[in-house]
Amino acid sequence: MRPIIEFCANNAHFGTDEMMKKLKEQHECDVYEYGCLTGCGMCYLTPYAMVNGETVEAETADDLYEVILNKIKELS
Template structure:
């Protein structure tokens, strides 16, 4: 089984939901890392986003972003199936 890294900026609007607990409970293969800055200047203040294994995922709302993150996690896990 592989490992999926989800990185979030501590200023990201995705933090409106408890993404770390949700994803880590749902997917044992996932580790959520919070950084002070992911070097995508300004995007964290405009819309929720995260990096999933280095791929940028963003949406208009935190809930939409979480759904897209889950889809990307599923796609990444297919590689290890």
């Protein structure tokens, strides 16, 4: 089963929009962007995403990318 990676559109100011593109192009996963992931303001505080329903976050978008890749490896 391919991992599902979900992003909040309001989180793009951290650079997560570029990370979404890289994930779509380079990895075997399904990437979705929603207007809200109901993180209740989390999108304004830190870069984050959901990987198979589990919230992951990091200090920067680049760090988040690495966290997501590690999570994908865990699921394999």
